[in-house]
Amino acid sequence: MSNEAFHLLSRGGVKFDRKYESILFQKGKDSKPNQSTALKPLEGSVPAELDFFKYAQGGQGKRKQTDEPRPEQEKRRKLEVEEPSDEEDERKEETSSSATKSSAVAHRVTAKGNNVPEAVDSFEAMDGIPSRIMANLKTSGYKEPTSVQASCVPILLQGRDLAAISPTGTGKTLAYLLPIFSKLVAPAASQSVDAGVGVRAVVVVPTRELAHQIHNECLKLAQGRKWKIVLFSKATANSLSQKGARDKVDIIISTPLRLVAALQEGIIELNNVRHLVLDEADRMLDSEFMSQIEEIVASCTRADVQKMLFSATLPAGAEKIAMAMLQDPVRIVVGLKDTPLPLITQSLTYVADDPSKVPSLLTHLSQPYNPPVLVFTSTQTRATSLAEELVLNGIPNVDCLHAGLTQKEREDSLTRMRKGESWIMITTEVMARGMDFKGVREVINYDFPTSVQSYVHRIGRTGRAGREGKAVTFFTDEDAPYLKMIANVILQSGFTVPDWILKLPKPSKLKRRQMGKVKRPDAVNPARYVGRRDAIKKRDMVMGSKRRKNKDKEDTNEKPSD
Numbered sequence: 048m049s050n051e052a053f054h055l056l057s058r059g060g061v062k063f064d065r066k067y068e069s070i071l072f073q074k075g076k077d078s079k080p081n082q083s084t085a086l087k088p089l090e091g092s093v094p095a096e097l098d099f100f101k102y103a104q105g106g107q108g109k110r111k112q113t114d115e116p117r118p119e120q121e122k123r124r125k126l127e128v129e130e131p132s133d134e135e136d137e138r139k140e141e142t143s144s145s146a147t148k149s150s151a152v153a154h155r156v157t158a159k160g161n162n163v164p165e166a167v168d169s170f171e172a173m174d175g176i177p178s179r180i181m182a183n184l185k186t187s188g189y190k191e192p193t194s195v196q197a198s199c200v201p202i203l204l205q206g207r208d209l210a211a212i213s214p215t216g217t218g219k220t221l222a223y224l225l226p227i228f229s230k231l232v233a234p235a236a237s238q239s240v241d242a243g244v245g246v247r248a249v250v251v252v253p254t255r256e257l258a259h260q261i262h263n264e265c266l267k268l269a270q271g272r273k274w275k276i277v278l279f280s281k282a283t284a285n286s287l288s289q290k291g292a293r294d295k296v297d298i299i300i301s302t303p304l305r306l307v308a309a310l311q312e313g314i315i316e317l318n319n320v321r322h323l324v325l326d327e328a329d330r331m332l333d334s335e336f337m338s339q340i341e342e343i344v345a346s347c348t349r350a351d352v353q354k355m356l357f358s359a360t361l362p363a364g365a366e367k368i369a370m371a372m373l374q375d376p377v378r379i380v381v382g383l384k385d386t387p388l389p390l391i392t393q394s395l396t397y398v399a400d401d402p403s404k405v406p407s408l409l410t411h412l413s414q415p416y417n418p419p420v421l422v423f424t425s426t427q428t429r430a431t432s433l434a435e436e437l438v439l440n441g442i443p444n445v446d447c448l449h450a451g452l453t454q455k456e457r458e459d460s461l462t463r464m465r466k467g468e469s470w471i472m473i474t475t476e477v478m479a480r481g482m483d484f485k486g487v488r489e490v491i492n493y494d495f496p497t498s499v500q501s502y503v504h505r506i507g508r509t510g511r512a513g514r515e516g517k518a519v520t521f522f523t524d525e526d527a528p529y530l531k532m533i534a535n536v537i538l539q540s541g542f543t544v545p546d547w548i549l550k551l552p553k554p555s556k557l558k559r560r561q562m563g564k565v566k567r568p569d570a571v572n573p574a575r576y577v578g579r580r581d582a583i584k585k586r587d588m589v590m591g592s593k594r595r596k597n598k599d600k601e602d603t604n605e606k607p608s609d
C-alpha cells in the first residue's frame with residue numbers, strides 16, 4: 048500500500064473529535080469524558096511514596112487532590128547516601144511462593160561517591176541558576192524539581208561527573224539541561240562570558256526524534272536570549288562548515304553517527320566542549336554506538352570537561368564502562384534500578400502463536416480504549432504490515448512510525464501523534480527510548496520486547512510526568528523462555544503475575560542473549576500474505592495472457608493481406 052493511500056485509508060473519513068483532545072491534552076483539567084464516548088479514565092490513584100511528580104499539576108482528577116506537598120514526602124526526598132552495593136545485572140530470583148509482591152517500592156534516592164552534594168527541594172535553593180533561566184523554568188510550568196532533578200542538579204552545578212539512573216518520564220532531560228544552561232551562564236555571542244571558541248556543550252542521543260525533542264526542551268530554557276542551540280543534521284552540519292559559523296555555538300544535540308561524520312569531515316571540533324551528556328547511556332554504550340562514543344569522548348579534549356550519563360536503565364556491564372569514563376563520579380539511582388514506575392499497570396497476555404496476535408489485538412481494540420495507544424513490533428516490515436492490517440479491519444486513525452520511513456514521513460507521523468490525530472501508533476524500537484508524549488495512556492507490546500531494558504523503556508512511553516498508564520505485553524509459546532525475565536520486572540514494580548510463570552526455569556545467559564533475536568514473519572497476517580501472493584500470480588497470468596493476445600494480433604496484422 049502506498050504511503051499516501053495508507054494515510055487516506057487510515058483516516059477512514061473519521062474526523063478527530065475535539066472531545067478526545069480535551070481529555071488527552073489539556074493539562075490540569077478533570078479528564079471526565081462524556082459517557083457516550085469510548086473513553087474511560089483509568090482507575091486508581093498514586094500512592095504518596097510513589098508520586099515522583101507530587102508537585103506536578105494535571106493527570107487524573109483523583110491525583111489533583113494529592114498535589115499539596117506533605118511532610119512525610121518531604122522527609123523521603125532526603126538523599127540517602129548508601130554504602131556501595133554489589134549491583135547485579137540480573138534481577139533477583141523471586142523466592143517467595145506468592146505471586147504478589149508488595150507494591151511498596153519505596154520512593155528513594157541512593158547516592159554513591161565522594162562528598163556528594165545534598166539534594167534540594169526547590170529550584171530557588173539550587174545555587175547558581177541565573178535569574179533568566181529561573182524565569183524560563185516558571186513560564187515553562189516547572190514549579191518544583193522532581194526527585195532526579197533535586198538530586199542531580201546540585202551535583203552537576205558543582206561541576207561533578209555523574210551517572211544517573213531514574214525511571215522513565217521522571218524529568219531527566221531537565222536534570223541535565225538546567226545545570227548546563229546555568230554553567231554556560233549566557234550565550235557565547237553575548238561576550239559577557241569567557242566562552243572560548245567553538246561549541247561548549249554536547250548532548251548525544253540515539254535517535255533523531257529524541258534529539259528534536261531535547262532541542263525543543265532547550266528552546267524553553269533559552270527564551271529571551273540568543274542562545275545558539277543546534278539540532279545537528281546534515282543540513283545544519285553543512286551550515287556550520289565555515290569556521291566562523293561554529294565559533295559561537297552554545298549547545299549541539301546530535302545522534303552519535305551524525306556527530307562522528309562531522310568530526311571526520313572536519314566540519315566540527317569539540318575541543319571547547321565543557322559539558323558532555325550521554326542520554327540513554329546504556330544504549331549509547333552498547334556495541335552499535337560504542338566506537339562512535341569513544342571517538343566523541345576522545346574529541347572533547349578539555350581537561351575539565353564534565354561528563355554526565357543518564358538513563359532509566361543501566362545494566363552492570365554498561366555501568367562498568369560508564370563509570371570508567373567518569374572522573375570522581377557520583378552515581379545516583381532514583382527508585383529501583385531497571386524498574387518501571389508503579390504508575391504503569393502492567394500485564395501479560397497469552398496469544399499462542401504469531402497468527403493469533405492480529406485477532407487478539409482486534410479484540411483488545413474492540414473494547415473501550417484511551418487513545419493514543421502505542422503498539423510496538425519487532426521490525427519495520429511488521430510495523431507496516433500491522434498498520435495495514437488494522438486499517439483493512441476498519442480501525443480508525445492508525446499511524447506508523449519506524450526508521451525505514453523518510454525523515455519527512457517520520458516527522459509527519461510525530462506531528463499527527465502530538466496533535467492527537469493518531470489513535471493507534473504502530474512503531475518499533477526507534478520510539479522506545481526517551482520520546483515524551485504526555486497523552487499516551489497505553490502501550491501494547493505486540494511483539495515481545497528484545498530485552499528487559501527494551502521492556503522498561505517501551506512501557507515507559509506511558510505513565511509520564513506523574514500520569515497513570517497501562518502496558519499490555521502479548522506473548523506466544525516462542526516467547527516462553529524469556530517470560531520469566533519480564534515477569535520479574537512486573538513483580539518488582541508491585542504487580543502480580545500468574546504463579547506458573549514464576550515456576551518457569553530461569554533462562555541461561557545464552558538464552559537471554561537470544562531474546563532479541565526471535566525470528567518473526569514479515570507479514571503479521573499470513574492469510575493476507577498468501578492472498579497477496581495469489582493476487583500477484585493472477586495478475587501476472589492475466590498480463591501474460593494479454594501480452595500473448597497482443598502478440599498474436601500483431602502477428603496477424605503483419606501478415607500480408609490477400
Ligand SMILES: Nc1ncnc2c1ncn2[C@@H]1O[C@H](COP(=O)(O)OP(=O)(O)OP(=O)(O)O)[C@@H](O)[C@H]1O
Pocket residue numbers: 103104188189190191192193196213214215216217218219220221358359480481482483485507511512
Ligand atoms: N519539574 C518538573 N515539573 C513538572 N513536569 C516536569 C518537570 N520536569 C520534567 N517534567 C515533564 O516530565 C515529562 C518527562 O520528562 P523527560 O522526558 O525529561 O523524562 P525522562 O526521565 O528523560 O524519561 P525517559 O527515560 O523516557 O527519557 C516531560 O513532559 C517534562 O516536561
